[in-house]
Amino acid sequence: MAFWLGRTGFAAAQQPGTSIIGQLIDRDTRAPVSGAMVTLIGFASTATSDSAGRFTFTGVPPGLQVLQARVVGYVRAVWQLQLAEGEVLSDVFEMTGALVPLSPIDVRRGTIPHRFEQFEARRERGTGHFITREEIERRRPINLPDLLRTVRGVRAVCSGSTCTVRMARASGGCQPDYVLDGFPSSAFTVENISPLDIQGIEIYRGASETPAEFLGSTSACGVIVVWTRSGP
Secondary structure, eight states, X not given: OEEEOOOSSOOOXXXXXXXXXXXXXXXXXXXXXXXXXXXXXXXXXXXXXXXXXXXXXXXXXXXXXXXXXXXXXXXXXEEEEEEOTTOEEEEEEEEOBOXXXXXXXXXXXXXXXHHHXXXXXXXXXXXXXXXXXXXXXXXXXXXXXXXXXXXXXXXXXXXXXXXXXXXXXXXXXXXXEEEXXXXXXXXXXXXXSOGGGEEEEEEEOSGGGSOGGGOOTTGGGOEEEEEETTOO
């Protein structure tokens, strides 16, 4: 995943409403990148870059925004933007071509990486709740909280267009620990991963059902383990 904080071209004006006017280009060839799906994390609308790589968001809330773009043939790119009230940001965003295509993952034929073999082994033991790639593709969830809202003992707490995951066992709900591709992670990072990039999810609703490899000092509320398709 590319992560870039700089701005290659900036023009701001104090106009009503906060907006982003962007153009996606190939980092190496400088050619426009068309047909990319562009999203703002937590923002209801999405955009698709046109033949010139251009896209626009209007009515964007001021403050820190996370912009994401993905298209076949390029590495998924993410940028952080700090927007002032009424600012119109005009910028060029570079995308990096995918050098090595990912091999198809076929669970039935056993052609899966070792970490997914471990996922399947834990799933067969029957402790915890598991969500497979097949279920994700069938349900087409908007985000991770939307995907987890049907799991017993888990609920999505929403404020406007932003939702967070809470475990229902504790009074008032408590926030679980997160593990991403085998490493501790934050709620913000995991909950904003596109479901299209997830291979499998393990949900453990308390320390008693959490495997020892995922237990930590704050795991009493539960642990959610997310495995991405291109993780290490």
